[in-house]
Amino acid sequence: MQDTQKPSVSSTADLQREVAELIIEGLNLEVTADQIDPDAPLYGEGLGLDSIDILEAALVISKRYGLQLRTDSADNQHIFSSLRSLSDYIASQRTL
């Protein structure tokens, strides 16, 4: 089966901001939502999150939007590549 979970919905600026604020609050980051470039990488250089940070973000996001992030169901590399792609994924998969 082909992976059909690639988001087809684009996120709004409002959702991106909300996701940014969730991550900032969840991880105690010393930046504001405005300072996060929606297209900059979240992992490694860019926002500088490590894989444990990504886990923490994933836990917060799963809970808030009622979606499951799994290693076998989606292209996590793509989803977490930037705030925009993460927000697009949430917009397409959210149940809450």
Next chain:
Amino acid sequence: MTPDPTTSHNAWAQTPERSNMLMLRVMTWISLHLGRRAARSVVHLIAAYFLLFAPASRRASSLYLGRALGRPANWRDLYRHFFIFAATIHDRVYLVNRRFNLFEFEVHGEEALQRLLADGKGLFLMGAHLGSFEVIRAIGRKQTDLRVSMLMHEDNAKKINAMLAAINPEAVQDIIGLGHIDSMLKVRERLDDGCVVGMLADRTPGNDTLYPVQFLGADARLPVGPFRMAALLRRPVVFMTGLYLGGNRYAIHFEPLADFSDVARGQRDAAVEAAITRYAALLDHYCRKAPYNWFNFFDFWQHVPATTPLQP
């Protein structure tokens, strides 16, 4: 001055794993062709070789032993340290080949481990470069539902998988490589399946935050990452070490270390710090109990000048 937290990673990345792998490669061949008793004489030669030709490791051993023994280490101590290191690596060959009948294992604290495993939510098993973690296979032999996934740096995972395949192709181990965006999601999936996730929590491969502890009477720093992960995933942590006692005897110890199952978010950092402090105390305890089982052949304290002189 604050020491650069990355120096220790560079130091260990260059020396111990490399010699570790080289020794394992040589020993596998000898052990499978000559048997344990004959191979042991080669283990002595290897220990002597490292003692003579690895001065950096020798200095690190001397510094460590001085603290663990409470007296300056002499040549006999250093030799014993290198020999026990080589001997436990050698025994991995037999453990991986499931030759458990060659050994006597005394097991302490297995009831506590079983009790924590009973709810099927998995747990973290945190070891150190102290004794042999491979002896977990001897526990797994009786306990067929004990499934262990090892979490480790990707480079080491590749080398270890290659070696395991060479030693015994059926002994493949489930390894989760660190350094992927979804490494931690994999860890969570294994735990959700009721697996044990094992790791050696005394070294860090990346630029992990370090937390100050007391270890053998001096200031040291330990990585925060392993415990932070356990806290986020709300799982119990059990300490494990397999101490080599000489001859064919190992003592396997399990000690409940922390339980993050019910830790509230606001108390998480304090709980993580308490867990690291307890981990350091357990390392301290078992290093004094079995001093020659510590296999970090670099200056674990690094920012403390090496004052223990090498004995003639």
